[in-house]
Amino acid sequence: MDQLLTPLYLDSYKKLKNLKSKLGILTILVKRDYAMQYAGAALGSLWFLIQGVLIFFLYIYISDGLSVFRGYSSTKNVEFILSGVLFWIPIQEMINKSTTVLTENRAIIKRSGVGMNIFYLIPISQMMIHFSILSIPAIIYLILINNISIFSLLIFPWILLSSLFLYPFTRYISMANVLLKDISPIVRLFLQFGFWSLPILYHPPIQYQSILIYHPLLPFLEIFRSVLLSNYIPDINYYILIIYTFISICFYFITRLSFDKIVPDHL
Amino acid sequence: MISVENISKNYIGFSNLFERVCSVLSLGLFKGTSKYLALNKLNFNAETGQIIGVIGRNGAGKSTLLRLLSGVSKVDSGKISISGVIRPMLELGVGFNPELTGIENVRFNGLLWGYSSNEIQNLEKEIFQFAGLAGLENQILKNYSTGMTMRLGFSLATANRPDILLIDEALAVGDASFQVKCLDRFKKFIEQGSIIIVVSHDLQMMSAICQKIMLLEKGNLEYFGNPTLALRKYFEILGKSEEYNNFFENMLLYYNVKLFDELNNNRNIFFLNQTVKLEIKFKFKTEIPRLTVGFQIDDNRGIRVFGINSYILDKELYNVKSNWEYSIVFSFPLNFREGKYSMGISFHKGDSHIEGCYLWKDSILDFEIERIELPKFDGLVYLPTTCEWKNQE
Numbered sequence: 001m002d003q004l005l006t007p008l009y010l011d012s013y014k015k016l017k018n019l020k021s022k023l024g025i026l027t028i029l030v031k032r033d034y035a036m037q038y039a040g041a042a043l044g045s046l047w048f049l050i051q052g053v054l055i056f057f058l059y060i061y062i063s064d065g066l067s068v069f070r071g072y073s074s075t076k077n078v079e080f081i082l083s084g085v086l087f088w089i090p091i092q093e094m095i096n097k098s099t100t101v102l103t104e105n106r107a108i109i110k111r112s113g114v115g116m117n118i119f120y121l122i123p124i125s126q127m128m129i130h131f132s133i134l135s136i137p138a139i140i141y142l143i144l145i146n147n148i149s150i151f152s153l154l155i156f157p158w159i160l161l162s163s164l165f166l167y168p169f170t171r172y173i174s175m176a177n178v179l180l181k182d183i184s185p186i187v188r189l190f191l192q193f194g195f196w197s198l199p200i201l202y203h204p205p206i207q208y209q210s211i212l213i214y215h216p217l218l219p220f221l222e223i224f225r226s227v228l229l230s231n232y233i234p235d236i237n238y239y240i241l242i243i244y245t246f247i248s249i250c251f252y253f254i255t256r257l258s259f260d261k262i263v264p265d266h267l
Numbered sequence: 268m269i270s271v272e273n274i275s276k277n278y279i280g281f282s283n284l285f286e287r288v289c290s291v292l293s294l295g296l297f298k299g300t301s302k303y304l305a306l307n308k309l310n311f312n313a314e315t316g317q318i319i320g321v322i323g324r325n326g327a328g329k330s331t332l333l334r335l336l337s338g339v340s341k342v343d344s345g346k347i348s349i350s351g352v353i354r355p356m357l358e359l360g361v362g363f364n365p366e367l368t369g370i371e372n373v374r375f376n377g378l379l380w381g382y383s384s385n386e387i388q389n390l391e392k393e394i395f396q397f398a399g400l401a402g403l404e405n406q407i408l409k410n411y412s413t414g415m416t417m418r419l420g421f422s423l424a425t426a427n428r429p430d431i432l433l434i435d436e437a438l439a440v441g442d443a444s445f446q447v448k449c450l451d452r453f454k455k456f457i458e459q460g461s462i463i464i465v466v467s468h469d470l471q472m473m474s475a476i477c478q479k480i481m482l483l484e485k486g487n488l489e490y491f492g493n494p495t496l497a498l499r500k501y502f503e504i505l506g507k508s509e510e511y512n513n514f515f516e517n518m519l520l521y522y523n524v525k526l527f528d529e530l531n532n533n534r535n536i537f538f539l540n541q542t543v544k545l546e547i548k549f550k551f552k553t554e555i556p557r558l559t560v561g562f563q564i565d566d567n568r569g570i571r572v573f574g575i576n577s578y579i580l581d582k583e584l585y586n587v588k589s590n591w592e593y594s595i596v597f598s599f600p601l602n603f604r605e606g607k608y609s610m611g612i613s614f615h616k617g618d619s620h621i622e623g624c625y626l627w628k629d630s631i632l633d634f635e636i637e638r639i640e641l642p643k644f645d646g647l648v649y650l651p652t653t654c655e656w657k658n659q660e
Contacts, residue, residue: 025378032364032375039366110339111357112379176291179281183291251294259295264340265278 026118029105030125049133052089056134059085063201079147083225083232084200086131086138087159091217092191094127094163098170099177099184106178106267116264120171124163131159142228149230158227162220165245168252175255175263213237216244269313269336269431269462274345276306276331276486305331307486308345313479315430315460318453320477320494322470322501327483329466333357333433336464351430351462354381356421358435363416365409369400372408373423380424390426397452398422399445418445425449428456434465450476474498474569495569495609499629502611505620519625520590522549524612524632535634537601539641539649547612548594555587555625560595561613564603565629572603572647578618602649605638 038044063081101119102109109116135155142148163170177183197212198221204212212218219241222234280301281287289297306328313319321329334340335347337355362376373394377387395401398418400411408416425432432453453463453476467473473480473494480497482490482504490500525533527544537543547560561576577583577595587593611629613620620627641649 021383024384028375028378032362035367035371035375036364039364107358108362108379110334112355112362114379115338172294175295179287180291254294254296258293258298261341262279262290262295262298266280 022118025114026121026125029118029122030129033122033126048130052130052134053137056085056089056137059089059201079142079145079229079232080203080225081201082138082141083228084198084221086134086155086228087162087221087224088195088198088200089134090127090131090159091162091166092195093130094123095166095170095173095187095191097123097126098174099187102174102178102263102267109264110267116260120167120174123170124160124167127163128156128160132156138228147230149226149228149232152228154227155224158220158224162217162224165220165248168248168255172251172255172259175259178263178266209235214240219244268315268348268350269311269464270346270348271309271311271336272346272348274306274309274335274342274347275304276328276335276340277343278303278305278331304486306335306483309483309486309488311481311488311491313462313464315462316457317478318457318463318465318476320473320480320497321464321466321483322468322473322480322497323483323489324504326485328486329483330357330435331486332483333435333464333466336431337433349431352381353431353433354424354429355433356424356435357433363408363420366407368405368407369395369411369419370404373419377423381429382427386427394419394422394426397426397448414442421449425452425456428459428461430461432456432461432463434463434467436467470498470501471570495565495567498565498569499611502629503627505627518551518553518555519614520550520552522547522612522614522626524548524610526610526632526634535632537634537636539605539636539638540600540602540651542598542600545597545599545610546594547597548592549614550592551587551589551625553589556585557616558584558587558625559613559615559617560584561615562597563611563613563629565609565611566603566647567607567609570647572608573599576613576615576619583617601636602651603636604644604647604649605636607633607635609633 034045034048038047041047043050060078060081063077098120101122102116105119108114109119139148139152142152173183173187194217197215198217199212200221213235219234219236219238222236226232226234279298280303281290281299282301286297286299290299309328309332321332323329331340333355334357335342336349337353337357339355339357362379363372364375367375370391373391374387377390378384382390391404392401395404398415398421400415400419403411403415411419457463465473465477477494479492480490480494481488482497482501484504489504490497525546526535526537527533527546528537529542529544531544545562547562549560559576559578561574561578563574564572566572575597582595584593584595609630610632611627612631613627614625615627616623616625644652
């Protein structure tokens, strides 16, 4: 029995050690990416915080003003926009970053033997950091107006799950951008479409809701809002969520089988 | 240990933009139609404590081999088995950012070379000392010279011993004294049981440090073994290279090479500093407008110790007649260190075989040099040296 258990134990230990080392490399790659982005800037990485928070509040301020003009209650509207923007900004940054993550690091990938897979996780890690920072003022505001759900901390695993749902696509656009430089502008265009097609800044008109239900990110946004806000009832078609999740998983395996084999040779 | 069994690598590319678009839209199921066989059924083994050189012309598959061994690329067929920590040094300073300081670059890139955070912390001081950059840790990298960056890259990549080190054209960097430090570090790794695989065009250095050399040509393994033989075969390939010339070997009817001492005795053992005559007789089948005859001498490690030709000596021969026997005699002192040497000859146009080669043969004549009545000395060549003391009160 001992003879059987020892190698298994050793194998698990080796895997854990390997995972720890991979996490270490990922941490350093993320740090390095920030350091490179803000090298030479007097405020350094603080810029990322300032930029994020300013954009966040700018969206809320303008949209809230417009919505009040259209007759919605200001407080209810701020909660709605705040939760939508809090969901969207990090996701948008993650998709944008994914587009260039391989091309920006091509020298390291080609020369160091670190491998490509770890680079796909940089945008997700950065997204989680951005999200954590942005969520602090949002949560404080919701506590102040007494409209925060008791499950609000579940937004962290939920946003991670949302990013994992998108992972096969972000991975695909990272690789596709190696082969075709058109991917970057196309993705930016799609992000604009994604932003305006989701009910982030506005309450969708009734005639639009029957189409909106097929938006792949809508279930994620709706669940996010319901987890964060105390009295928000999500409008979700769970069948659609299951179908999209299945498509996402299939997409992942197809790209792994085919794209993974050809892209490294084109880096 | 490294075991490579029957590996092949095909690079599949796109011949036009449409194929690229198709590949992206089909999620990579369409792979492109342009194919290039970079490595073809390669087999070799490497044991611990060996430096293995990889030589070959551009496009021979050298860098592809290192990319496959390092895991950057995947093989199409065959199997690579590697035991131990592998560190690819495919480009020095890769990942360094000019806007970050030296120490930041070391910290950020150390993990990419397989070091743990603790290791990097402990090695920081030593890395900068070895690179000769102590005191410059907090300088921004763009203020470093190219040489300084390369030295830092080398020092970081070799700060501790990997089981397998893969080096692509970065065998020795910096000035002469730093190169000696680099080579000493490699020797230490080898003594401790590492395997080093080196790709380089510096043939002299390769033959001096490698236990085995692998010669690749158009993705095929032409030779793997003794460095001297590998270099000879490489020179033959270079001589026959279509890139350089059309090879006209069949135009030569015959040739004959002999070495004589001062008394015209044909010998193959000579004394150091003795003047010898090299006689090359030949006959061409067809008329040749311009002819240069040259010879080259390699030592037992394959290092070229000397080479010259009639063009350089301003004795180019014009209008060589068919079926006429010609001979050329070179006289020179054998001022090389005692040992075994081999001589090769070449017939070509102009300054070098690149302009058109009729014959290139390495090692067609072996000879030996012995040292008698001459002082012991260090190095490859003997320079007749005198010295005298002077005193002054």
